[in-house]
Amino acid sequence: MASRRICLWLLFVIITYSVGEDTRSILMSLITDLKFQCANTTCLPFVHIITSTIMKCQMACLAETYCRAASFHQSTSNCELFIDMSDEIAHMMTDTDITTMIVIAGTRFPPEPTTTTTSTSTTTSTTTTSTMPAQCNTTYRAQTTYATSTGPFGLTVVDVNNDSKPDIIVTNVNSNNVGVLLNTGNGTFAAQTTYSTGAKPDSVAVVDINNDRNPDIIVTNLNSNYVSVLLNIGNGTFTAQTTYSTGAGPYDVEVVDVNNDSKPDIIVPNSGSSNVGVLFNTGNGTFTSQTTYLTGTTPFSVAVVDVNNDNKPDIIVPNSGSNNVSVLLNMGNGTFTSQTTYLTGSGPYGVSVVDVNNDNKPDIIVANSGSNNVGVLLNKGNGTFSTQTTYSTGSLPLNVVVVDVNNDGKPDIITGNYNSNNVSVLLNAGNGTFTTQATYSTSTNPRNVVVVDVNNDNKPDIIVTNQGSSNVGVLLAC
DSSP, rough: HHHHHHHHHHOOOOOOHHHHHTTTTTTTEEEOOOEOOSSGGSSSSEEEEEEEHHHHHHHHHHHTTTEEEEETTTTTOOEEEESSOOOOOOOOOEEEEEEEEEEEEESSOOOOEEEEEEOOOSSSSEEEOOOOOOOOTTOOOOOOOEEEESEEEEEEOOSSSSSSEEEEEEEEETTTTTEEEOOOOOOBBOOOEEOSSSSSSEEEEEEEEEESOOEEEEEEEEETTTTEEEOOSSSSSOOOEEEESSSSBBBOEEEEEOOOSSSOOEEEETTTTTEEEOOOOOOOBBOOOOOOESSSSBBOOOOOEOSSSSSSOOEEEEEEEETTEEEEEOOSSBBBBOOOOEEEESSSSEEEEEEOOSSSEEEEEEEEETTTEEEEOOOOOOSSSSOOOEEOOOOSEEEEEEEOSSSSSSSEEEETTTTEEEEEEEEEEESSSSOOOOOOOOOOEEEEEEEEEEEESSOEEEEEEEEETTEEEEEOOO
């Protein structure tokens, strides 16, 4: 046992040293194919969340003041956050599905609570001082706006130039390009750099698809009926697009490994074809022709999450024209069952799949654009779902995000309300029920919303594309 403890500790030190520079943007050390083997309840994770990438799991840990370690499950996208695992490093076991991450001591910014020792000739005193800024719960400052091209539509916020600061990537639907706004370091952003896409680019994902540790841009083009792939050259600049055919009207995109080959695949809802397409990654960032699966009418969004606890990510699609949501279970090799549907409100548009009632089963949260509410469909435990419970939002909610915004360990609901020119924040009351919305003003026609800490204060900020104003708005948590 002693030799095993020494070997594992040496492994941790070696990985910290060798990977630390590559992961300095996230300030964590990576231990692949090993997980914590918890022997007591104090070792158990204090938060379970679903994140689409390992980077988002790392960011989730760094956003929690007392997170010291995280485990990311590749097949389920489950991210587990831990408080203090220093005594558990010698008790790890092999699991090829899991990457474990450890916060490197002393590298948080703002810093962790620190211990200061002062000495005199006769006494030594120790004082613990917290350097964390005071929390302000869910209050957000008035937005700061940054110009885009015409019709900002799709949105994601990811560090693309390896400087530890998440950048804004936006599709400009009326300009046929994608804009990259680099984070200058305190949650402010540089003027956009644009790259050409197809016609009517409406959604974007940023994921490393060719295994070079540089996140690449993937865009759906509504009127061109293809997806664009723009590879990251290495400094946050991108190649010209390579295109892959889809069905009619590709509207959203997720990039997730669905066939367990460690290569992220493209999943896209084809709104004009009433199906979802799966394009497999061939291994170097190129993709096969799509395989399609029937959905309801006019699918506008997609989530890819394991909903039945079989370690295989499933497809969830809201169907705006059918007023339901489709669940297609993964059969194990990246093929999917026929859809099972569940009723929603009118015009379901955006979707998020996150455990909101702390039972380790991811639930469906859908923005019902025609009903001016969000619907919560709780997971019964085997990938089937209850009848929705609804909560009022503003007018025409088109996008929904589920993130803990007040640091209480419970994921909250955030929607962008296109006709109300605001965003809604509904706090989780603790058992998967939610409070009445609080709203925060945006510019005209907020189309898409992302919640990410952009100024490194451990508080998640709201970023929104304002389609009618041709800008993006950043609402910093106070």
